[in-house]
Amino acid sequence: MNRSFPRPTILVSSCLGFAPCRYDGGQLYSGIVDMLTGHVNCIDVCPEMEAGFGVPRSSIRLCMDHEKMEVWQPAQLRTVTRELQQAVDSLQTFFEKCDGAILKGKSPSCGLFDVKIYREIENPQFLRRSSGVFGKAVLKAMAGKAVEDEQRLSNLVLREHFFIKLYTWARFRSIAEQGKMGDLISFHAAHKLLFLACSQSRFWQCGRIVANHGKLPSNEVYQLYTEQMGETLKRPARRQAMVNTLYHAHGWVSQHLAPRERAYIVNTIEEYRDERIPLQAVTRLIEAQAIRFDRGYLLNQVLFRPYPPELADLSDSGKGREVQ
Numbered sequence: 254m255n256r257s258f259p260r261p262t263i264l265v266s267s268c269l270g271f272a273p274c275r276y277d278g279g280q281l282y283s284g285i286v287d288m289l290t291g292h293v294n295c296i297d298v299c300p301e302m303e304a305g306f307g308v309p310r311s312s313i314r315l316c317m318d319h320e321k322m323e324v325w326q327p328a329q330l331r332t333v334t335r336e337l338q339q340a341v342d343s344l345q346t347f348f349e350k351c352d353g354a355i356l357k358g359k360s361p362s363c364g365l366f367d368v369k370i371y372r373e374i375e376n377p378q379f380l381r382r383s384s385g386v387f388g389k390a391v392l393k394a395m396a397g398k399a400v401e402d403e404q405r406l407s408n409l410v411l412r413e414h415f416f417i418k419l420y421t422w423a424r425f426r427s428i429a430e431q432g433k434m435g436d437l438i439s440f441h442a443a444h445k446l447l448f449l450a451c452s453q454s455r456f457w458q459c460g461r462i463v464a465n466h467g468k469l470p471s472n473e474v475y476q477l478y479t480e481q482m483g484e485t486l487k488r489p490a491r492r493q494a495m496v497n498t499l500y501h502a503h504g505w506v507s508q509h510l511a512p513r514e515r516a517y518i519v520n521t522i523e524e525y526r527d528e529r530i531p532l533q534a535v536t537r538l539i540e541a542q543a544i545r546f547d548r549g550y551l552l553n554q555v556l557f558r559p560y561p562p563e564l565a566d567l568s569d570s571g572k573g574r575e576v577q
């Protein structure tokens with residue numbers, strides 16, 4: 254089945270293959286960014302360059318100063334909190350047009366979840382991990398969108414979910430620009446199985462918004478749907494929920510199958526449940542039956558091709574399994 258895909262726009266840390274802007278004048282290679290460049294529009298930004306810190310520059314770190322977080326440049330014995338925050342504020346104009354972001358992990362500017370925070374400016378003792386200055390702003394402004402650091406994307410589950418969110422938001426953005434209710438109804442119908450697998454209760458809430466019993470204007474309906482969809486996609490689908498969804502999809506073709514064919518698909522779903530085969534092995538099998546019996550409802554479901562198949566890569570570092 255051929256499905257056309259939108260071209261998402263993502264925000265990327267410049268040092269991940271775009272510019273030698275690291276403190277030491279280096280730049281990094283990111284396989285995931287490299288793989289995505291042919292499929293997405295990238296907006297690369299470096300908050301520290303934007304702040305005028307230059308290259309090479311002394312490194313910075315995040316320190317608590319009483320209750321306040323400060324950005325400290327030890328070699329210069331100065332705080333640069335205001336300069337970095339101003340740069341971050343100036344980059345916010347990009348957030349709205351982006352469907353996701355891939356930022357450099359552990360960076361005091363770009364890091365999302367794992368940036369070291371030190372106890373005091375004068376006392377460089379590790380306190381806890383948190384977000385960097387830019388990472389925090391991205392997480393807040395792009396809540397629910399596809400936002401990850403490049404290291405966590407080496408984990409198969411997180412990467413698949415990142416792609417699912419990225420392409421779902423890109424599809425949604427393309428219809429939200431027009432704001433037509435008919436498009437939203439079609440969008441919701443096509444994402445039914447995908448959203449059901451992510452969160453059954455959220456899917457029904459999205460449905461109530463689309464039904465629009467309160468006769469709200471379409472821009473308000475879209476706004477409510479945006480918020481609810483962000484919640485729906487917050488976490489990857491749990492395996493049990495996905496298994497239930499696969500059985501639901503199987504129900505649309507099973508009555509046409511011979512007992513041995515039915516048993517084969519059931520067995521394949523159970524292999525997926527036992528983590529012996531990837532999800533695509535099952536969805537392709539059910540999709541093949543949908544094509545065979547011309548089940549338009551199933552063929553229209555995004556679950557079967559949520560993102561371009563060329564992006565499917567089954568390698569898994571196993572790292573970062575704890576989803577934020």
Ligand code: SF4
Nearest residue numbers: 267268299357360363
């Ligand atoms: S991590 Fe962010 S601030 Fe640091 S060099 Fe890369 S893009 Fe610039």
